[in-house]
Structures are given as C-alpha cells and as structure tokens.
Amino acid sequence: MNATDLLLALALLLLAGSALLARSVQIASVLFIAFGLLLALVWVRLGAPDVALAEAAIGAGVAGALLMLAASEFESRRIGGSRAAGPRLPWPRPQGWRPRWALVLLALACAAVLLLAVLAIEPLAGAATEAVARNLPQSEIAHPVTAVLLSFRAYDTLLEIAVLLVAVVAVQAAPAPPQRALAHDPVLARVAAITVPLALLVALYLLWAGSSRSGGAFQAGAVLAGAVLLARFASLPLDPQSRLTRPPVLALGLALFILIGLVAGALAGAALGYPSGWVKPLVLAIEAALMVSIGATLVALFGGSKTA
C-alpha cells in the first residue's frame, strides 16, 4: 500500500459521498464528474488505460453532463429562473433523506459481508486470462482488450450496442421538453473552430490506435460526440440539420456489425468470426461504423430528435 493510492482512495470516497449528499443535484453532478475523472486515474494505476479512457469520456463526461443538464432544467423551471432563497451552507446539507434505519442497517450488513467476501477470495490466475494470452496471435489482433471486445467476446459487444440503440429508440419516444437556443458567441465560435477539427482528428486517431494500443470505437465515438456537441453550442455549421441523429446513422454500426458477423462468420465457420487474413480490415470497418453510430447515439441521448 502506498501513500498515493491511499490518498486517491480517500479522495474517491469523499467525492462519492459528497456527490450523494450534495445540496442540489447540480452540485452533485459536478462532484460526480470529478469522481469519474479521479476514477479514471485509479484505472490507470490499476493497469487498465482502456478503461480509464472509457471512464473519462463516457462514464464521467456523458453521465455527469446528462445529469447536470436535467438538474439545471428542473431548477430553472421550478423556481422561475431565480436562485433558491435561503442561506448557502459552506458544507452540503443532506436534504430529502428519510432515514429508514432498517434499510440502512441492511445495506451496511450487506457491505460488510461483501467486504469479507472480497477479502476472502483468492484470485485465480484464471482460465480466461491465460486463454486470451494464448490465443492472441491466432486472433490476429494485436491489442488484447480489442481482441476481447471484437473477437473473443464480440457477441457481448454486439448486444451492448443493441442496448445503446434500444436506449436511443426509447429516448426518442419520450420527446425532450422545448429547448432554448444559446446565443451566438464569437469567442466560443472561434475557439470551437480550432478545437472541433482537432477533436475529430483525435477521434480518428483513437479509432486507428485501437487495433494496437489503448483506444477504440467507444472512446473515439465519445470524442466525436463531444466535437459535435461543442460545434452545436458554438453554432458551427457541423451537422446543421441534425443528419447525424437520424435512424439510419444510429443504426449503421449495429447493422454493419451484424452483417459482417453473419457473412464473414459463414465464411469462417462460426458467426461473429472472421476469415483468417481478413481480420484487420473487417475489425476496422466495424469499429469505424461503430464510432459514427456511438457518436451519433451520444448526441441523440443529449436531445437530438428523430425528425429534425
């Protein structure tokens, strides 16, 4: 145990606790974003840079932003635009918690048992881990995490994209409340004009890097979504008619994944398999389509609608 880890762990717990107890959900979501960024650091410490990238971009960024957006909408509408009256406390005061002691005790007991269990478990080297190392050359994908995501356990990834799509379809069924336009801002527009192309470049790099290093379609898609949203905030003419969030674009990634999974799978002798020698181009094609669809999906989750 070293001091850095201890400090990191304490800060993590502090942020999580204060996010859950924060005075308002707006504050809570800001603290949650900080929590997520710190967690990304922890992932790096634990030797999982791929997870760190996904956490920072998707876990902290998108989730926190979604919560903050909704919280500020609630706040502004409930009290007609003026800030809540009453004293501002230096330290967040728990509000709206009904102490249900039975539940608290139950949760505490569960957590104690859980802690005992995880301390008692003797981690096995694990058949799956060894198998990954053994079969990596045969998979023809250099990066082990990408090999797991798109070859060994590609089926998980496919279903997970389906989950994401289901969420978008369901989200579009419950239309977002009317939205106010943001005033055009020259400074933001100028900065965005430089940043957005750079972000697009980063997205492409992450996509390309995924085959040999950390990165991949999810991280790239998140960066892509960030670029599109920034362009929207700054009124840049990227995706002006919300073409990106139309059903064919959203469905593209999964459709291509299924198509390749079946056609290439039929040639390879197993669904979601790749014929030998074709792995790299096929995986790249799937990842590219996934990047576009994931980016569009994340944008759509923020409020794009089907009929623009």
Next chain:
Amino acid sequence: MSGVSIWLPTGSALVLFGLLGMLLASSILRKLLAFNVMGSGIFLLLLALRPPGPDGVADPVAQALIITGIVIAIAATALGVRLARRYFELSGHTELPEDRAATRDD
C-alpha cells in the same frame, strides 16, 4: 499484492454508498447518480480482484467487461434521465409518488 488490496475496501464502500443512495434518495436523478456510483464500485472490485500481471497490464477480459458495463450504464442513465425530464414536464415532480414525502429535494 498489498498495493492492490486497498481498492477492495474502497470498492466495497462505493457499493455501499451507491446502494444507500439508490434505496434512500428521493429524487430520481440522485437515484441514477447513486446507480452509477454503485456500478463504479463493482467495477473497481472486479479490477482489484484481477491484479495486474508482471507487465503491469490488467486482465484484458476484466477490462473489456468494464468497458461494456460502462456503456450499458450510460444507456440506462440516459434513458432514466430522459424519462425523468419528461415526467417532470408532465407532472412537475422530480420524485416518484412514493418518494414524495415530507421534504422536497431537487
């Protein structure tokens, strides 16, 4: 592997925090936030229980599972947030009826 073991209590505590939040918080958004905290705790336990090998790289299977889990969590969170916004739009409430007790939360 004493360097890893500190994350076991940390992960368990995050699971506890998230569980308490999901059970006790009244606002829908807070419950969703707590769901995410709980999920992070579970993922932390997963990686802490699969210590990195001599090359310092964590179990790739565990990493892939966590990435999948993060994406699923964001899908669920986004759906929950949109339903909560729509519900607020229609009813003016940020809590579900059974949680709408004494104190108002935001």
Next chain:
Amino acid sequence: MTEAMTEALLLPLLVLWPLAIGLGLYALPERASAALQVLGTLVLAGLIATVFATMLASPEPLRAALGGWAAPLGIELVADRLAQAMLLLTLLVYAAVLLYAQAYFAHGSEAAQRFWPLAWMLWAGLNAGYLSADLFNLYVALELVGLAAVGLTALTGQSTALAAALRYLLAALLASNLFLLAVVLLYAATGSLALDSIGAHLAAVGTTPWYAKLALALVLVSLALKTALAPLHFWLPAAHGNAVTPVSALLSALVLKVSLLIFLRLWLEFAPALDLAALGLLLALLGLLASVWGSVLALTQRKIKMLIAYSSVAQVGYLFLPFAWLLPGGLGAALALEATVLHLLAHALAKAAMFLAAGVLVLSAGRDDLVSLRGAVAREPLAFAALTLAGVSLIGLPPSLGFAAKWQMMQAALLADQWPWLLWLLGGTLLTAAYVFRVLRLAFLPTPEAFEARAPLPQRLSLCALALALLAALGGFGAAALSDWLAAETLLWPGSGA
C-alpha cells in the same frame, strides 16, 4: 457445407435476426413495416423449426461457440430443451401479439412507431437470455430485455406510465447491479465466466467457499426483483397495468419469465456444489406469500388491467413453489422441474390472452375500470370467451395447462412427503377462482347504454386473444407429451430420480 453453415449460424441467428428486423423497422420507411415483420416472423419460425428438427435427430443440446472461440475464452450458446420450449413459447406469444398490435395501433396511436422496433429488439434480448451459457453475457441480455421493456412501458407517454416506467427502470437497475456484483465475485473466484465451468469449478473445490453462496444469494435477490417475487413485486402492477395492451401482454408473458428461466439455470448449475435446501424452502414460502397476497390485492382492484397485473404477482408465486423440491437427490426433483416449466408456459399463454382480451373490452367500452366488462358476453363474445378460457387455466381447472402444472406440483409435494403444501395450493386456487369469477360475473350484466354507440372492433383482436387462451385451456392434453419430451434430456443432475 450447408450443414456446417447451419450449425454455425443457426443459434446466433435466433438472436441476430430479430435484432436485424428491429433495426430495419427503426431505420427503414414505415411502409416496409408490415412486410418486414411478416418476413421476420416466418424466418424465425423456420429457424426454430430447424432447431427442433436437429434436436430430434440427437438428444444432445445444440451448441454454438461464437466467433469460433470455445468457452471459457469465448461465449457459447446452448439450446437445451428448456431453451427450446421458451423459444417456441416466445414465437407463439409474439405471433399473436404482433397480429393484435397491427389492429390495435390502427386505432389512432402514435406509440406504434416506437413499438415495433422496441418489441423486436426485446425479442432478440429474450432469445439471447434463453440461449446464453455465459454469466456476463446473461447480464448484457438481461439489460437488453430490461431497457427495451422500460421503453415499451413508457410508450403511452402519460405521466402515470412514465412514473411506472421510472420505478421499473430503477428496480431493474438495482437488480442488474446486484447481478453484476455476483458475476464479479464468481469470476474472481473461478477465473471463468462460462456457466458450466463455474459450476464444475465450484463442485471440484469440495468444500465450496461461502462467498459462492453469497454470489448465489445476490443472483437470487436480483432475479427475484426482476421476476417480481413478493415482497419485491412493488414495481410490477403499475408497469404492467399502465402500459399499452400489447406491451402488457409481452411484459407479463415473457419478460417476467426470462429472468425466472435464468434463475432456474443457475440453480441447476450450482445446486450440486451448494446446499440449497434452506434457500429452496425460503423461496417456496415467499412463493406462497406472493400467491396469497397477489390474489387478495387482485380482488380489491377497480381497473381491469390492474387486476390482471396483480394476478401476475400471485402467479409468479407459484413459479417459485417447486424450488422447495428442486434439489439434487431430492424426491420429486424431476416433477418439480416439470411443474415449473409447465406453469411458466401456462401462465405466459393465459396471461397474454387475458391482457389482450381485456384490451378489447377496454377499447370497446372506452373506459378501463371493471365497469367496462359489463355486457361483454353480448358485445364481444370472442374476447369474453378468451377471458374465460384463460381464467380456467389460471385457476387450474382440467384440461388446462395450468391444471397440469398444479397437478405436477402436488405430485412433487406428495412424493417429498410434504402434504401440507397441498392445502395452500387449494387455498390459492380458491382465491384465484374468486377474482376470476369477479370478472366473469360482470360480463353477464346488461351493457350500459353509453357503450352502445361505439363502432365495432376488428374481429382479429379477439381472435388473437382466443388463440392463446385456447392453447392455455387445452394444453393439458399435451402436458404429458411435453413432460416426456422435457425428461428425455438430462436437465437435472445425474442420480436424482423422479
């Protein structure tokens, strides 16, 4: 060549095909919708027929390693007879519900546009849940099912439905996290995610570590929450009662069942390694509680769809009853397994039929309380017949499938020499009869005049309900054959006799 290709693609197609149809329904123009769905259903029926045909040739379950990577590295799909029964049930219920929905949504509803893609993706998720033999993959499949179900629940867009969908979502998310925690514990302890290798590992350890029991307990709580076993049923009635009718039918008939099936699988896998007698007894007691409590609440409902939803709470109780005898080496284990499967099928068919029939009566009366039932005999005789036949199966009168299920349950209890359960079963039957007759009695009262002016509904609506109800009510004739067919494959552990 073709044979090898069928082997490789057959099982994955059962998941990928409905997913692709769902994508098409979402992304393609609406005029393609009907043709796409007819094509989709027919192809899926063909696939399922092929699975049955292949299985008849050999008694072994069908297996497919996705991507050609065998477990524990890759994910395997397994179609044993349990999975096949579920695939067929899902096909039947879906065929009826989709036909029904075509006519139902013609009555001016905007929800249809979203209903089709979500329903098909839900189908993919259900099939994925039946077939998967990988713990984490089961989690992903459950999420697909859960989010699609929540999206479907919210389709009406009314505030009560949204609140129900949110409650459902939050319950489902808590359940998923508990499931995920169990996955983490088991993966860390055994280094594998494949169900059979986890089970084998735990059995091989000899004295199984206690945290394996903790993991199973977490799975139990999680899936009991998703299956709405009392006292974790709080989310169910509002969600099922406030959704549009085709959705109510899918949720109660199939979504509740996939989590039960997964639980049953894990139970069968872990039972040899862990001593589950006490847990089985607890489940059976909770099941009894549910069957009584749900029926009592059903008796007090004023809206017809809420009544049917509370009846699901009661019927889910019966599903957990046989776990008391479903133990390795236990007398009556085979009977208990058959009873669970039969009851699962019976409830799915009967409950879907009830919701569909109730939807017809609500539409024709223009209101959703029990008054809408008045005069149903004269107004919608076919829907009334469907309601009656489904009720017969729910109560468990011969020759219904529900009767066969309860009969097997009684046999299992007798074989295990635990006859007091019989009293409870009879009491539960009386309660069920009470609320079913409460519904049926109203149908014979004269129709209030306010209902008369409405335009007649298409017959197709009632016929869909009737088809499912007939299957439930007459299924008892085929129950023996079904039991034999199930018993032909060793689903249970070696050495546990009937």
Next chain:
Amino acid sequence: MLEALTWLLLALAALFFSAGTLGLLRLPDTLSRIHALTKADNLGLGLAALALLLHAESWAAAAQIGLIWLLALAASATSGYLIARRCLLESHGTPASTLGAPPPGAPPT
C-alpha cells in the same frame, strides 16, 4: 541538478494550484473565483508541464506535453470567459436558465 530543478518546478506548481483552489473556496464572488482559478491554475499547470518537459524522452513527447498545455490553456480561458459572461448577464437580470439549455441545433419535440 536536473532532479533539483524538477522538484523546484513541481513544488512551485503545487503552490500555485493550492493558491488557486484556496481562491475558489474562499473568494467572495464568482468573478474573482474564476480569476483565481484560471490564472493560478494555468500557471501551475505550465510549471508542471515544464517539469515534465525536462524528462521528455523525445522531441515528439515534448511537443505533446506542450500541446496539452496549450489546449488546457485555451479550454480554461474559454470556459472562464463563458462563466464570466453568464455571470454578467445574470446580474443584469437575464434568467439563469440558459446554463443548462441544450444545444441550439436540437429543435423541440
């Protein structure tokens, strides 16, 4: 020598970061808080980047560190400006609700 310089730079960076954080927590109003944050933190980040530059393995790595610093500068300057503008508008009585307003490209429904 190099070690000592690195430590010195890092210590200075930490000092500026602490000052910025203290300002964020203690200063009375939003504008001065932004001031503390953007100024002190940018300087702190610059010093930390400089310390890392001394240890860069190649010119490419050094260029990356420099680029990161520039981007962080641009981001903090822009967000600082946006917050300040919001603050100013709000003090003139414009509703606070535009903070969470969704992007303009997304129309209602």
